[in-house]
Amino acid sequence: MANIKSAKKRIKVIAKKTARNRMIKSQLKTAIKRFEEALKSQSFDDAKAKLRFVDKKLKQAASKGVIHKSKASRSLSRLAKKFNKAL
Template identity: 80%
Template sequence: MANIKSAMKRIKVIKKKTARNRMVKSQLKTAIKKFEEALTVGNFEDAKAKLKFVEKKLMQAAAKNVIHKSKASRKVSRLATKLNKAV
């Protein structure tokens, strides 16, 4: 455990940021699963709407540095490709 006041503060700040990052990543995974579920069922209109939502969430996460912007773009690209192949 840290003895210096600034180090103790950093530990608190890091805990908060870690919790937020974990929450955002969990939301992303859930949104992606819902998109893929809609694809497997064959509900393409719903899948398109969910893809738009996933893209928005990925870009927001990239903007907040939860994930890298290239990773967000790559995910969107791959999901869009999946949708296009299914249709």
């Protein structure tokens, strides 16, 4: 355990940031899962709306530094490819 005041503060700050990152990643995974379920159920209008939502969430996560910008682009590209293939 840290003894120095600044080190104790860093522990608090890191815990807060970790919780935020975990929340954002969880929201992202849920959004992707809902998109894939909509795609599986053949409701393409719903899937298109959910893909737009996933795009928004991926870009937000990348801008906040939770995931890398390239990972966001790669994930969106793969999801869009799935969507276009299903049509």
